[in-house]
Amino acid sequence: MLRTPIDIWTPLARVRAASPLVHNITNYVVMNSTANALLAIGASPAMVHALEEVEEFVALSRALVINIGTLSPPWVEAMRRAVRSAKRAGIPWVLDPVGAGATSYRTATAAALIGLGPTVIRGNASEIAAVGGGSDAGGKGVDSTRTSASSLGVAKALARTTSAIVAMTGAVDYVTDGGRVVAIRNGDPLMARVTGLGCTASALVGAFLVGPDPFEATVAALTVLGVAGEVAAIRSAGPGSLQLELLDALHALDRATLTGRARVEWVEGAPP
Amino acid sequence: MLRTPIDIWTPLARVRAASPLVHNITNYVVMNSTANALLAIGASPAMVHALEEVEEFVALSRALVINIGTLSPPWVEAMRRAVRSAKRAGIPWVLDPVGAGATSYRTATAAALIGLGPTVIRGNASEIAAVGGGSDAGGKGVDSTRTSASSLGVAKALARTTSAIVAMTGAVDYVTDGGRVVAIRNGDPLMARVTGLGCTASALVGAFLVGPDPFEATVAALTVLGVAGEVAAIRSAGPGSLQLELLDALHALDRATLTGRARVEWVEGAPP
Amino acid sequence: MLRTPIDIWTPLARVRAASPLVHNITNYVVMNSTANALLAIGASPAMVHALEEVEEFVALSRALVINIGTLSPPWVEAMRRAVRSAKRAGIPWVLDPVGAGATSYRTATAAALIGLGPTVIRGNASEIAAVGGGSDAGGKGVDSTRTSASSLGVAKALARTTSAIVAMTGAVDYVTDGGRVVAIRNGDPLMARVTGLGCTASALVGAFLVGPDPFEATVAALTVLGVAGEVAAIRSAGPGSLQLELLDALHALDRATLTGRARVEWVEGAPP
Numbered sequence: 001m002l003r004t005p006i007d008i009w010t011p012l013a014r015v016r017a018a019s020p021l022v023h024n025i026t027n028y029v030v031m032n033s034t035a036n037a038l039l040a041i042g043a044s045p046a047m048v049h050a051l052e053e054v055e056e057f058v059a060l061s062r063a064l065v066i067n068i069g070t071l072s073p074p075w076v077e078a079m080r081r082a083v084r085s086a087k088r089a090g091i092p093w094v095l096d097p098v099g100a101g102a103t104s105y106r107t108a109t110a111a112a113l114i115g116l117g118p119t120v121i122r123g124n125a126s127e128i129a130a131v132g133g134g135s136d137a138g139g140k141g142v143d144s145t146r147t148s149a150s151s152l153g154v155a156k157a158l159a160r161t162t163s164a165i166v167a168m169t170g171a172v173d174y175v176t177d178g179g180r181v182v183a184i185r186n187g188d189p190l191m192a193r194v195t196g197l198g199c200t201a202s203a204l205v206g207a208f209l210v211g212p213d214p215f216e217a218t219v220a221a222l223t224v225l226g227v228a229g230e231v232a233a234i235r236s237a238g239p240g241s242l243q244l245e246l247l248d249a250l251h252a253l254d255r256a257t258l259t260g261r262a263r264v265e266w267v268e269g270a271p272p
Numbered sequence: 273m274l275r276t277p278i279d280i281w282t283p284l285a286r287v288r289a290a291s292p293l294v295h296n297i298t299n300y301v302v303m304n305s306t307a308n309a310l311l312a313i314g315a316s317p318a319m320v321h322a323l324e325e326v327e328e329f330v331a332l333s334r335a336l337v338i339n340i341g342t343l344s345p346p347w348v349e350a351m352r353r354a355v356r357s358a359k360r361a362g363i364p365w366v367l368d369p370v371g372a373g374a375t376s377y378r379t380a381t382a383a384a385l386i387g388l389g390p391t392v393i394r395g396n397a398s399e400i401a402a403v404g405g406g407s408d409a410g411g412k413g414v415d416s417t418r419t420s421a422s423s424l425g426v427a428k429a430l431a432r433t434t435s436a437i438v439a440m441t442g443a444v445d446y447v448t449d450g451g452r453v454v455a456i457r458n459g460d461p462l463m464a465r466v467t468g469l470g471c472t473a474s475a476l477v478g479a480f481l482v483g484p485d486p487f488e489a490t491v492a493a494l495t496v497l498g499v500a501g502e503v504a505a506i507r508s509a510g511p512g513s514l515q516l517e518l519l520d521a522l523h524a525l526d527r528a529t530l531t532g533r534a535r536v537e538w539v540e541g542a543p544p
Numbered sequence: 545m546l547r548t549p550i551d552i553w554t555p556l557a558r559v560r561a562a563s564p565l566v567h568n569i570t571n572y573v574v575m576n577s578t579a580n581a582l583l584a585i586g587a588s589p590a591m592v593h594a595l596e597e598v599e600e601f602v603a604l605s606r607a608l609v610i611n612i613g614t615l616s617p618p619w620v621e622a623m624r625r626a627v628r629s630a631k632r633a634g635i636p637w638v639l640d641p642v643g644a645g646a647t648s649y650r651t652a653t654a655a656a657l658i659g660l661g662p663t664v665i666r667g668n669a670s671e672i673a674a675v676g677g678g679s680d681a682g683g684k685g686v687d688s689t690r691t692s693a694s695s696l697g698v699a700k701a702l703a704r705t706t707s708a709i710v711a712m713t714g715a716v717d718y719v720t721d722g723g724r725v726v727a728i729r730n731g732d733p734l735m736a737r738v739t740g741l742g743c744t745a746s747a748l749v750g751a752f753l754v755g756p757d758p759f760e761a762t763v764a765a766l767t768v769l770g771v772a773g774e775v776a777a778i779r780s781a782g783p784g785s786l787q788l789e790l791l792d793a794l795h796a797l798d799r800a801t802l803t804g805r806a807r808v809e810w811v812e813g814a815p816p
Binding site for chain 1: 301341343345471
Binding site: 239 | 591595598
């Protein structure tokens with residue numbers, strides 16, 4: 001493994017310059033923290049779910065993020081319509097299959113949404129295993145009971161089957177398009193004690209999709225979040241502090257800090 | 273323009289003494305931060321939306337705040353019933369037409385609610401232009417792409433047409449009843465990087481309606497928020513810190529700080 | 545009254561060791577802060593409400609917490625189904641009758657849920673009076689206008705009638721099973737200026753139900769929250785700081801601090 005030739009700074013600078021409108025249909029638990037993370041990174045968040053307007057609204061956006069954390073039938077229908085509108089308009093979209101594998105409704109909904117062709121799928125190892133058809137999926141509610149590494153084969157297969165970029169996050173984050181695999185070794189264990197940072201990761205991927213390459217965008221978004229989390233953890237006495245320090249760190253993140261701390265490695269398929 | 277003869281301190285002291293129950297039908301993104309801002313200022317927040325109880329609950333409240341951020345048909349129906357109940361009981365109400373102009377459903381809903389006679393309408397310049405019928409409304413999701421000053425004529429016309437106080441907030445906040453216009457030059461640019469502070473402004477206006485004069489109440493609420501935001505920004509390293517520092521500053525705001533920092537000016541119609 | 549012979553530390557250590565999955569059907573206002581408090585104490589939170597999955601999900605959980613803060617008919621139906629599933633699986637559940645007494649719908653819903661046999665009922669004095677049939681219930685929205693002490697008789701009667709542990713929280717918290725009564729004199733007045741700490745109390749009780757004795761679990765959960773609130777208040781300049789300091793304090797709470805600060809007293813029925 002070599003240190004990254006992947007440029008993380010340019011994608012971040014692009015988000016800040018473009019301030020993309022990111023349309024989120026997400027869960028009630030994280031709406032506030034997701035919106036604040038998008039604002040901190042320089043994007044413009046919106047949460048719109050009514051069937052009466054969701055298609056019209058998507059068309060105004062630069063990216064769509066679908067998160068099934070607190071799903072229910074009317075929201076799933078809104079998700080479907082939003083995705084169809086995004087596809088018609090050529091707008092990229094991210095799927096966060098929160099809790100897939102925990103209930104049959106949740107797994108089926110995630111599978112149906114994957115059938116609509118997400119640009120990026122981001123989940124923990126249990127969720128990726130559940131949607132990737134791994135026989136050994138396991139989760140505890142929305143928290144993964146698997147290690148990321150053991151599911152890497154499933155993630156690659158899922159990427160190949162769906163043509164999506166698959167991001168499987170955990171102690172180490174993996175990003176794959178089915179051929180190439182990048183590992184990101186940033187972040188801090190305290191981040192698991194703040195609710196919704198996986199959802200934040202998915203939302204930031206949405207913002208970074210303002211760039212031309214979804215693989216690069218996904219790697220950059222996860223690295224930015226991981227580095228900001230490390231910086232925040234240094235300044236935090238616990239998970240309460242971490243919440244706000246993370247927003248401050250995302251907002252202030254500069255090139256030297258990002259480049260100095262990024263631990264992005266090619267696992268497979270590095271360019272020559 | 274002269275420095276204000278408007279008393280900001282007495283309205284704040286009145287809120288703290290009365291601790292008014294403020295009934296909010298607002299969006300999912302900001303419910304928590306809105307409740308905390310109302311508590312920090314000394315009011316008592318409630319969020320109740322079920323059709324089965326919304327009318328009964330309104331009648332217990334001192335003010336009603338309607339915010340269409342994450343609207344859907346059942347919530348719009350709850351808003352209508354709450355407003356009718358408020359009007360029957362003589363309870364003042366604030367409308368926050370979040371994202372009006374972004375979709376036709378949103379614009380139509382805002383227009384229908386305005387038809388029910390709000391006491392105060394608070395929005396950014398794009399939203400005020402959208403509900404005021406300005407031909408050049410423009411927004412990016414829920415963020416305004418207009419400057420407040422360019423929409424002042426629309427705001428005044430809207431106030432005259434509706435008999436509501438109209439507050440158009442931005443880098444400079446304007447409050448008008450169609451004749452008089454006051455400008456408030458408080459706040460800090462970092463506030464735009466925290467989600468929902470416009471919604472907070474609307475909710476605080478609701479609390480200040482415990483006073484007898486809606487024009488004065490609106491000016492006072494926006495000035496208090498702007499001054500608290502300045503105090504908070506001084507102490508903040510970024511938008512995460514700002515969130516909590518703002519609540520601390522609202523809670524602790526004293527007469528000397530408020531009076532010393534308030535930048536409230538008559539633009540039109542100053543009393544002799 | 546004697547200082548406690550009740551062990552508070554062991555229940556907390558048990559929660560941290562077990563990291564129980566706590567299923568919450570709660571209100572929109574507090575979902576984020578509730579999830580973060582559960583994570584800070586070492587539990588694993590989930591919020592799931594769809595009729596299509598709520599029964600299946602409950603069966604994966606160690607405890608269920610039902611909070612009627614922003615109720616509506618579909619959510620009440622989800623609550624009913626979740627409770628039935630919990631009872632079938634022998635999973636303990638907590639009821640937080642937010643705002644009972646404020647509207648007839650809210651009071652009736654709370655009464656119907658109590659009829660399903662909660663393990664623990666946690667409310668402020670007005671809410672306990674409303675669900676306990678006290679003739680002098682009174683509240684202001686979701687904030688109590690009664691003192692806890694005056695309702696103690698109602699709380700005891702409610703515990704006897706329902707066979708639930710009843711926790712009535714306020715400046716002093718009381719926990720009773722109808723015979724025994726324990727008073728907890730921890731906490732800080734600033735906690736009343738942060739939204740949803742009553743809801744947090746109910747959720748923490750859910751986590752502590754991982755232990756074998758619901759009476760002990762309830763006393764321990766409320767004491768832990770009160771002590772963490774005191775520690776947080778010392779470090780806080782206002783209600784914004786308190787929010788995050790509370791999470792840090794819950795996360796870091798050690799045996800010496802907990803034991804040193806706990807003010808738990810037998811009011812009635814102390815063991816020999």
